[in-house]
Amino acid sequence: MSGIAERPPALNACGSAPHRAVLSLLAIALGRPAPSGLKQDLTQSRPEEIATIANNGHVQTVLHSAFLNSADLGSALPQDLLIYFAEMQRANAARNTAAREQMSQIANILSGHGIPVLALKGAADILDPLHPTPAHRYISDLDLLVPESRAQDAARFIRAAKGLVTDSSALHVGDHHHMAQIVHPDWPLTVELHLRPGSEAVCSVLTASQIFRDSQPSPVSGVRIPSLEDRFLHHILHGMELRHQTAALNLRLLADHICYLRRISDESQKQALTRLNRRGLADWQTDLGALAEALNGIPPEPGSWATQALVNFANPDASRHQDTRFWMRRYVQRLMGPPHQRRQLLRKALSPAAWAEFIQFHRDRRRKFK
Structure with a gap:
C-alpha cells in the first residue's frame, strides 16, 4: 500500500512533528493510506524521538508494518531504525508463541485440580488475535482469572510445580483484584492470578461469574477467553479508567480499539455502550471511538475529549x-x-x-x- 491521502484533519491538533509521525505510521500499519505531510514530519523528527514515542506507547512492535504497507516511507528514516522496528516485531512474535506455551503449562498444572483458567486482556489477544498481524500485540504480563474460592490453591499449585516459595506472603489474598505476581526464569512473562476481572470500575460492569459464564474455548486446551463483547468492554474499562479524566492518549490502547471496531459487530458495540451507560461510563467508549475514527480521517468535534487527547499527546x-x-x-x-x-x-x-x-x-x- 503506497497511496498518499490527506492527513486526517484531527492529527493537526497534535502540534509535535514526531508525535504526529508516530500516529500516522500507526494508522498506516493498521491499513490506512500514507497521510500527506508524513514525510515532512519524519524529516523534522529525530530518529530517537520516533523510537522513544513508539516504545513508551508499546507500539514498537507495530510500526514495522507501516514500512511494509508503504515501502517508500523508509527513505525518510535511517536504516538502523527500520531494522529496529522489524526486529521488535519478529522478537515479539516469538515471545507471544512462548506465552501461549506458558499458558498451556499453567492450564495443565491447574486442570488436574479442577481449577478453570480464563485469559484476560492481552493474554486473550494472544490466543485470539485482534490485529491483522498478531505480532503487533505486545503484552507485559499474563492476566489469568481463576475462581476466587480457588485462587490460593491455584497460586500454590503453580508455585510448587515451578519450585517457587509457597509461604503465606506469596499466597496472601488481600484487597487487590489479583494475587502476588508469579515470576519464573523459564517463563517469558510474569503471571497475575486474578480473583476478580479488575478494579471496582471494571467489576461494576464485568463480574467474574458473568465472564466465565459467557466465555468460550481458546486454541490452548484448558484456557478459556471472554466473549468478544466482554473483551471489548474490559479493554475500554481498563484502558480508560486512568486516562479519561486527563485526556491521555495511549498508542497501544488506540491501536487495539481500531482493531476492535473492525471486528466487533455494530449490535455488540451498542450492547457494550448500554452496559457502560448503566454505570455512567458510556463516554469512555464514545470518546475512545472518536479518537480511533480520527486516524481513519474523521475529525472529532473541536473541544472534544479526542481533540484534547491529541493536543496533550504533543505536550x-x-x-x-x-x-x-x-x-x-x-x-x-x-x-x-x-x-x-x-x-x-x-x-x-x-x-x-x-x-x-x-x-x-x-x-x-x-x-x-x-
Whole structure:
C-alpha cells in the first residue's frame, strides 16, 4: 500500500512533528493510506524521538508494518531504525508463541485440580488475535482469572510445580483484584492470578461469574477467553479508567480499539455502550471511538475529549504534570472513601515494600510521557 491521502484533519491538533509521525505510521500499519505531510514530519523528527514515542506507547512492535504497507516511507528514516522496528516485531512474535506455551503449562498444572483458567486482556489477544498481524500485540504480563474460592490453591499449585516459595506472603489474598505476581526464569512473562476481572470500575460492569459464564474455548486446551463483547468492554474499562479524566492518549490502547471496531459487530458495540451507560461510563467508549475514527480521517468535534487527547499527546511535560495532579486527587479521594480503601492505604503506608512499589510505579509513569 503506497497511496498518499490527506492527513486526517484531527492529527493537526497534535502540534509535535514526531508525535504526529508516530500516529500516522500507526494508522498506516493498521491499513490506512500514507497521510500527506508524513514525510515532512519524519524529516523534522529525530530518529530517537520516533523510537522513544513508539516504545513508551508499546507500539514498537507495530510500526514495522507501516514500512511494509508503504515501502517508500523508509527513505525518510535511517536504516538502523527500520531494522529496529522489524526486529521488535519478529522478537515479539516469538515471545507471544512462548506465552501461549506458558499458558498451556499453567492450564495443565491447574486442570488436574479442577481449577478453570480464563485469559484476560492481552493474554486473550494472544490466543485470539485482534490485529491483522498478531505480532503487533505486545503484552507485559499474563492476566489469568481463576475462581476466587480457588485462587490460593491455584497460586500454590503453580508455585510448587515451578519450585517457587509457597509461604503465606506469596499466597496472601488481600484487597487487590489479583494475587502476588508469579515470576519464573523459564517463563517469558510474569503471571497475575486474578480473583476478580479488575478494579471496582471494571467489576461494576464485568463480574467474574458473568465472564466465565459467557466465555468460550481458546486454541490452548484448558484456557478459556471472554466473549468478544466482554473483551471489548474490559479493554475500554481498563484502558480508560486512568486516562479519561486527563485526556491521555495511549498508542497501544488506540491501536487495539481500531482493531476492535473492525471486528466487533455494530449490535455488540451498542450492547457494550448500554452496559457502560448503566454505570455512567458510556463516554469512555464514545470518546475512545472518536479518537480511533480520527486516524481513519474523521475529525472529532473541536473541544472534544479526542481533540484534547491529541493536543496533550504533543505536550509531554504538561501531560506529566496533569497526571501527577490526577493521582494526588485519586489518593485524597481514597483517604476520604470507604473504610476498606482507607485500611488498604494505611497498610501500604506502613510497608517499606509498598513504598518502594509506589515510588517505582510513579517513576515509571513519569517516564512514559515523551
